[in-house]
Amino acid sequence: MYSCSGVETINSDKPRVILLGGGLAGLRCAQQLVTEHGLSTENIVLLEASTRIGGRIRTDKSFIEGFSLDLGAELLHGDQTSLYRLAEEKGWKMEELISLAQGDGGPLPADSNDGYANTVGAALEDTSLAGTCYVEHEWDVDGDRTFVLQGSLGQVVDELSAGLESCIQTDWPVSKVEFTASGLATVTCRDGRIEQGTHVVSALPLSVLQDGDVEFVPPLPEAKLAAFQHMGLCSIVKVILKFDRRVLPPLLHGCICSESFIPEFWFRHLPNLPEGGYTMLAVGFAAGPRADAVTSVKPKEALKKALDQLDDMFRGRKWLEGGGCTGKGDWEETVEVHTGIAPEHCEPRRETSVSGGQGEGTLAELPSSAYVGGLVHDWVKDEPFVRGGYCYPRIGFDETTHAHLAASVNGTLFFAGEHTNTPTGTTVHAAIDSGDRAASGVLQAVQRAQKERASGTAAQIP
Ligand SMILES: Cc1cc2nc3c(=O)[nH]c(=O)nc-3n(C[C@H](O)[C@H](O)[C@H](O)COP(=O)(O)OP(=O)(O)OC[C@H]3O[C@@H](n4cnc5c(N)ncnc54)[C@H](O)[C@@H]3O)c2cc1C
DSSP states (O other): OOSSSOOOOOOTTOOOOEEEEOSSSHHHHHHHHTTTOOOOOEEEEOOOSSSSSSSTTOOESSSSTTEEEESSSSSEOOOOSSSHHHHHHHOOOOEEEESOGGTTTOOOOOOOOOOOOOOTTOOGGGGOOHHHHHTTTHHHHOOOOOESSSSSSSSHHHHHTOOOGGGEEOOOOEEEEOOOTTTTEEEEETTTTEESEEEEEEEEOOHHHTSSSSSEEEEOOOOHHHHTTTTOOOEEEEEEEESSSSSOTTTTOOOOTTSSSOOOEEEETTTOOOOOOEEEEEEEEEEHHHHHHHHHHHHHHHHHHHHHHHHHHHOOOOEOOTEEESSOOOOOHHHHHOOOGGGGGGGOOOOOSSSSSOOSSOOOSSSGGGEEEEEEEEETTOOOOTSSOOEEEOTOOTHHHHHHHHBBBBBEEEEEEEGGGGGGSSSSSHHHHHHHHHHHHHHHHHHHHHHHHTTTTTOOOO
16 A cells, blocks of 8 residues: 555555656656556556656647647657657658758768757867767667657657556655665655655656755765766757748758857748648757857847847848758758758648748848747746756766666666666657666566565565
8 A cells, every 4th residue: 555644554566666757758667667567557656846747848839829839859850769650650740851960960961060069069168079979879870860740749748648647746846765675665745745666767857866856865876976977968948939921931941050149940831720821930949058148138139139140141042932042052952962862852841832922032021020929948947847958978978877877776766868868868769768768677676576575575664
């Protein structure tokens, strides 16, 4: 029997798994325990500090009526990943984005000398070069293509949490985890509530572990504590601008503008919203010190600077129907020369029946003429339970760091989360994969404990 209010013993015939953190890693682990490993939802509780689940997947439904906007993760990196397979299995529609920038995991022109990459998203002086080389190989494994879901990544949260409603508790910030080698654990909330179980899975963000939001008793092993410091969680901000007309060509997927206020933009065209009309989005993205520079000014000023930047970028440019902007050269030709990918590859992005300028000509209007609103989402200040974007290797990182981050303790405490994934974290699919791994670890521990109980040593909370 389990209790939030001090009941003394645990029914040792059944495991009870307490998951900390309702991001994708925690949700996936819970889902796997139930659907793949046969645990009942009664044997699981997932404790989430904030009032919503999803963590770094967060959708906003109010900024654009009829459209779920991703304030956090948005892109599917690679076509060889668990996330891509899930999207295919579920029949979710995806559009491929073509990027000339390595920063998006996109194809890197051989002669590129671009100094901006957002995959690590951290200050150079705080980043391990060897670690960066190590984790960058992941893009080869995952597949070097980028997709966006029609709809939002909120679909992944819905999918992973389906059927788990009864075991998810939100508004439950964990402050202490006490665990023993014999498979007993007590988890305490900031307000004193208590949950007891046989196994605990931490799917907390790296920032929370580094900053000691949660006290572990006994303390975590030195090697794990050191590994926490050998990774960092970069700052991230999104600056999203909304336009009521198509002022940029549909084939223009994104721009890297490394020397500018907003170092990267990508564009979304939403011609078929229920409210009618046409909405175009410019999603500005900055990470690390570049994000800090953006969030050092007030949101209103950040939006103005981003809009001015777009006007400057597109003033006087030409564009071709079905193609991109021309200025220094033809965009389609550029794509083909640098990537070997024929422009037809971009077919899903072509739209033929929209207003806002067909045919060939100079960009008729500057973006600011069609601007109708914007928002800034700062993943450090606006998300106190996450406080960052994704992890990067710091000085001291080596090939054992992920293993230390992922290692279980005493067969009772398990770790999931993007930062624990090998060979690299960073992504949505890394979080999902880490949830799978933690669920398998718990299963093995449960089976071991059951064998031990069969041999006569039942666990008890004193
Ligand atoms: C702006 C942004 C853009 C990104 N873009 C992409 C992208 O395009 N593609 C991609 O693949 N990845 C992207 N990422 C990275 C991706 O979102 C993450 O790697 C992934 O979602 C991490 O999932 P997680 O479950 O490990 O952690 P999280 O999602 O952070 O989940 C951890 C959970 O723990 C909770 N928590 C914290 N403290 C406590 C506590 N004390 N008690 C209980 N619960 C607690 C948090 O509230 C949170 O819900 C992006 C991230 C950001 C922020």
